Amino acid sequence: MDDYPTVITVMWLPALAYSLFGLILGSFLNVCIHRVPRRESVVWPGSHCPRCGVAVRPYDNIPLVSYLLLKGKCRSCKGPISLRYPLVELSAGIAFYACARAWQLTPPTFVNSLFIGLIIVLALIDYDHQILPNVFTLPGTLIGILLSPFQDPALYREAAARAVAVSLSPESPETMLPWVASLLGAIVGAAFILLTGFLYQIVRKRQGLGMGDVKMMAMVGAFLGWRLALLTIFAGSLSGSFVGIFLIRFRGESLQTKLSFGTFLGCGAVISLFFGVPFIHWYTRTV
Secondary structure (H helix, E strand, C coil): CCCHHHHHHHHHHHHHHHHHHHHHHHHHHHHHHHHHHHCCCCCCCCCECCCCCCECCHHHCCCCHHHHHCCCECCCCCCECCCHHHHHHHHHHHHHHHHHHHHCCCHHHHHHHHHHHHHHHHHHHHHHHCCCCHHHHHHHHHHHHHCHHHHCCCCHHHHHHCCHHHHCCCCCHHHHHHHHHHHHHHHHHHHHHHHHHHHHHHHHCCCCCCHHHHHHHHHHHHHHCHHHHHHHHHHHHHHHHHHHHHHHHHCCCCCCCCCCHHHHHHHHHHHHHHHHHHHHHHHHHHC
């Protein structure tokens, strides 16, 4: 009984340390969200105030902490710093902590952390600009397929020990299955959105979903598999419907109001990542 506090500390302390890495990565995600749609380099120049252009000093660029110390204002021009910056950093930190606790810092932790980072960037870029850049979705799909063996704790040790060429050989079909499942997830996710967009265009006589949504769902399917990809679409559609109803009811918007579906798909993907498997197990036992 005396060892219980020690056990608890051992469980949460590594996860907390990993969440600090999430805060740091969140700062880089902010750079990607701001610069990629503007076709600017994410490397050069360094961080600077978007209003006065003065370079941000290293001690003013500490994730979350600097925003609090500066009280949300630029040190040089005193202009307000968007609240989004610390919120993205905090979100990444919390997500990384959740991944570390859920997968105990095994390889799935790092794969799913990468996935969440991509989702955060895509969701917010789509919210701001109604685009889902290929520079994230296409490499993200390939990465999801290549890293798929590491999603299964029963397979990642063997996958790490073998070269890709060996894993794809006929002698090792058991290690080929994750790649097949991931590819199937990418195909199903993309195809379902493509079909939905096609039917929407027939019924409503206007385009509702773009190819960016299709490519994003290919990436989601590559990381999560086809079942969770479909659940992502369901959860994203449901959350989008709630927001749409709210905007119509309380903001006076109309059915013609455009919503960034990629943002809701991002929400659905995160929900599916953490709660999708238990939900599917519950559903299959209940039905």
